[in-house]
Amino acid sequence: MAKKVTSQDVARHAGVSQSAVSRVFTKGASVSPEMAARVRKSAEALGYRPNALARGLITGRSRIIGLVVAYLDNPFYPDAIEKLSHALQAEGYHLLIFTTGKHGIDTERVISELIDYQVDGIITASINLSGELTRACAAAGIPVVLFNRGIPGSGLSAVTSDNQSGGRKAAEFLLAGGHARIAHIQGFEKASTSIDRLIGFEMALDAAGQGLHALGNGKYDRASAAEAARVMMDAPDPPDAIFVANDHMALAVMDVLRFDLGLSVPGDVSIIGYDDVPMAAWPSYDLTTLRQPTRRMVAATVEELLALLDAPTRPARRIEIDGPLVVRTSARIPDGWTQ
Amino acid sequence: MAKKVTSQDVARHAGVSQSAVSRVFTKGASVSPEMAARVRKSAEALGYRPNALARGLITGRSRIIGLVVAYLDNPFYPDAIEKLSHALQAEGYHLLIFTTGKHGIDTERVISELIDYQVDGIITASINLSGELTRACAAAGIPVVLFNRGIPGSGLSAVTSDNQSGGRKAAEFLLAGGHARIAHIQGFEKASTSIDRLIGFEMALDAAGQGLHALGNGKYDRASAAEAARVMMDAPDPPDAIFVANDHMALAVMDVLRFDLGLSVPGDVSIIGYDDVPMAAWPSYDLTTLRQPTRRMVAATVEELLALLDAPTRPARRIEIDGPLVVRTSARIPDGWTQ
DNA sequence: CGGGTATTTGCATACCTATGCAAGCGACCG
DNA sequence: CGGTCGCTTGCATAGGTATGCAAATACCCG
Numbered sequence: 001m002a003k004k005v006t007s008q009d010v011a012r013h014a015g016v017s018q019s020a021v022s023r024v025f026t027k028g029a030s031v032s033p034e035m036a037a038r039v040r041k042s043a044e045a046l047g048y049r050p051n052a053l054a055r056g057l058i059t060g061r062s063r064i065i066g067l068v069v070a071y072l073d074n075p076f077y078p079d080a081i082e083k084l085s086h087a088l089q090a091e092g093y094h095l096l097i098f099t100t101g102k103h104g105i106d107t108e109r110v111i112s113e114l115i116d117y118q119v120d121g122i123i124t125a126s127i128n129l130s131g132e133l134t135r136a137c138a139a140a141g142i143p144v145v146l147f148n149r150g151i152p153g154s155g156l157s158a159v160t161s162d163n164q165s166g167g168r169k170a171a172e173f174l175l176a177g178g179h180a181r182i183a184h185i186q187g188f189e190k191a192s193t194s195i196d197r198l199i200g201f202e203m204a205l206d207a208a209g210q211g212l213h214a215l216g217n218g219k220y221d222r223a224s225a226a227e228a229a230r231v232m233m234d235a236p237d238p239p240d241a242i243f244v245a246n247d248h249m250a251l252a253v254m255d256v257l258r259f260d261l262g263l264s265v266p267g268d269v270s271i272i273g274y275d276d277v278p279m280a281a282w283p284s285y286d287l288t289t290l291r292q293p294t295r296r297m298v299a300a301t302v303e304e305l306l307a308l309l310d311a312p313t314r315p316a317r318r319i320e321i322d323g324p325l326v327v328r329t330s331a332r333i334p335d336g337w338t339q
Numbered sequence: 340m341a342k343k344v345t346s347q348d349v350a351r352h353a354g355v356s357q358s359a360v361s362r363v364f365t366k367g368a369s370v371s372p373e374m375a376a377r378v379r380k381s382a383e384a385l386g387y388r389p390n391a392l393a394r395g396l397i398t399g400r401s402r403i404i405g406l407v408v409a410y411l412d413n414p415f416y417p418d419a420i421e422k423l424s425h426a427l428q429a430e431g432y433h434l435l436i437f438t439t440g441k442h443g444i445d446t447e448r449v450i451s452e453l454i455d456y457q458v459d460g461i462i463t464a465s466i467n468l469s470g471e472l473t474r475a476c477a478a479a480g481i482p483v484v485l486f487n488r489g490i491p492g493s494g495l496s497a498v499t500s501d502n503q504s505g506g507r508k509a510a511e512f513l514l515a516g517g518h519a520r521i522a523h524i525q526g527f528e529k530a531s532t533s534i535d536r537l538i539g540f541e542m543a544l545d546a547a548g549q550g551l552h553a554l555g556n557g558k559y560d561r562a563s564a565a566e567a568a569r570v571m572m573d574a575p576d577p578p579d580a581i582f583v584a585n586d587h588m589a590l591a592v593m594d595v596l597r598f599d600l601g602l603s604v605p606g607d608v609s610i611i612g613y614d615d616v617p618m619a620a621w622p623s624y625d626l627t628t629l630r631q632p633t634r635r636m637v638a639a640t641v642e643e644l645l646a647l648l649d650a651p652t653r654p655a656r657r658i659e660i661d662g663p664l665v666v667r668t669s670a671r672i673p674d675g676w677t678q
Numbered sequence: 679c680g681g682g683t684a685t686t687t688g689c690a691t692a693c694c695t696a697t698g699c700a701a702g703c704g705a706c707c708g
Numbered sequence: 709c710g711g712t713c714g715c716t717t718g719c720a721t722a723g724g725t726a727t728g729c730a731a732a733t734a735c736c737c738g
Binding site: 355356357358359362369370371374393395396397398399 | 685690694
């Protein structure tokens with residue numbers, strides 16, 4: 001086990017000062033080409049790399065982004081996280097994971113740990129953090145970007161797809177398909193994504209003079225969604241179409257309809273999901289769904305976070321990215337549908 | 340934006356020395372109860388938390404574990420990572436994510452970055468790092484645990500399920516089911532998991548006096564697995580059973596058989612997977628598979644890593660955890676099967 | 679009540695790097 | 709040829725914490 005090699009060691013080896021070594025590895029510092037070459041050669045020989053901790057201590061920037069996440073069973077998130085990590089690495093940042101309890105979110109502890117590690121910024125995903133996070137991070141001056149979740153009035157930047165627009169598109173497609181009893185299974189009822197999808201959906205239904213036939217609560221959870229579907233279909237007047245607030249739940253609903261209730265999708269009931277996770281395209285489901293443009297959402301998230309790092313006083317922005325309806329076969333296709 | 344509050348500030352506020360403050364927050368240091376109470380009160384009042392970077396700098400332990408990961412589309416990994424993160428947080432460690440290129444692994448860069456951040460240990464998942472990692476980490480004295488992958492002869496600790504045993508169980512189940520043409524679609528052909536599953540599978544077939552009917556390469560990738568299945572079924576004498584090296588690929592194979600080729604599973608072909616990801620239990624697939632006991636694998640990984648952190652010279656261990664065959668309906672169930 | 683031990687506290691320093699400041703140097707211009 | 713400017717380099721220090729050492733205090737037993 002070799003001892004850690006420091007800038008001092010390199011300086012000695014190259015016969016220069018420690019500051020010179022530091023400057024060679026500090027972007028934008030003033031060094032002559034010869035000095036740079038000489039130092040790099042010694043560094044190479046000794047296997048030197050600047051200590052990110054020490055660097056972070058003195059610059060006040062750790063180049064660590066805290067990723068706060070509750071659950072990863074919805075496959076939308078792993079994909080997003082992978083892309084986020086890539087994008088941030090390209091900018092010289094890395095993600096430090098903080099997992100919260102799945103149900104009761106241990107906000108206090110998470111925030112403490114985020115501060116301990118001197119994270120430069122925070123990204124949250126699959127999670128609703130209460131106002132505590134807002135306060136604590138504002139106090140500590142740590143920029144926050146909410147990924148795929150907004151907290152209205154929180155003053156935090158948020159990146160989502162255009163959920164209201166998505167809900168509207170789902171409704172319009174089902175209406176065009178001639179459905180008469182259109183229902184919705186929402187996600188976690190306090191999540192902005194779920195709320196907005198419902199709002200957009202209901203508004204379009206209302207505009208067509210047709211109300212929401214039924215509403216169930218799936219809590220962004222497979223089992224709850226399945227149960228909600230069962231209850232809904234058990235009613236005297238079951239729906240002939242269900243818009244489900246995300247794909248993860250929509251697949252569960254399809255399973256319940258087909259295997260528990262022996263119904264046909266879309267013969268008996270049309271299903272529309274939200275996210276366009278990879279599985280939605282699998283032939284067993286072939287789920288019509290609203291695509292969340294992950295790449296663009298990730299790019300926007302990183303861009304916004306970097307902007308906040310540069311100018312912490314910058315006002316928060318709410319970025320909504322529109323995604324298309326991906327028409328597959330889980331919902332009846334209206335005659336002559338082209339859009 | 341409040342300035343960072345340091346141990347100095349707390350010391351002043353409490354009227355004690357900075358060392359006293361430090362000791363209160365250092366486990367195992369000698370402090371009187373009154374001192375502790377007093378300091379904690381001031382710390383609370385000022386909102387002080389020890390700076391993990393500075394602490395890491397001086398103790399030489401960052402309490403950061405590098406997680407090196409290539410891809411997350413196999414849902415086995417997100418689940419495992421979530422559990423890993425939880426378990427490590429309970430021990431006061433956090434995961435810093437390093438994503439590698441999906442194909443060409445940029446070993447050099449990843450190793451450099453791992454060293455930059457002074458990670459205390461490394462966990463790799465869904466990835467084959469060449470000998471470079473071994474060398475570099477041995478040189479830097481950083482313990483490594485390979486999760487769900489072993490590199491024989493690397494001298495690195497590894498935690499996997501008992502892949503050979505799993506392969507054997509798959510073969511025995513298919514043999515008991517009276518299958519005559521038993522094939523295999525392997526994963527990434529250099530991955531130890533894939534190799535071992537194949538070895539166990541073939542050995543059991545051989546022992547029964549029956550050879551491997553066909554072998555395809557799915558590269559742990561959905562599209563490749565689908566292609567391999569098509570080729571295999573296109574042969575003059577197609578298999579009547581396929582053991583696929585993980586669930587992720589097995590589901591793709593089932594889709595190809597049912598939807599592209601119009602075959603019945605298990606009527607025409609029996610399928611067995613490996614992992615027991617959540618989707619395997621979904622009624623659309625109801626996949627017979629070998630369970631990887633994620634919880635126990637994670638626990639073993641964390642335990643082994645902590646042991647290595649305590650005693651870096653400890654010899655590497657190879658931990659294999661046996662998992663059961665989960666019998667569902669994607670493979671013909673032998674008459675009177677009880678095991 | 680004294681001497682010795684155990685415990686607690688403060689002082690000073692180390693960890694490793696970045697950076698302000700001043701000095702050195704060459705170059706360029708008038 | 710002298711003065712000024714720009715660039716490069718080294719010196720010294722800071723950033724926030726942990727810890728060895730010595731001093732101080734408390735405690736115990738004889």
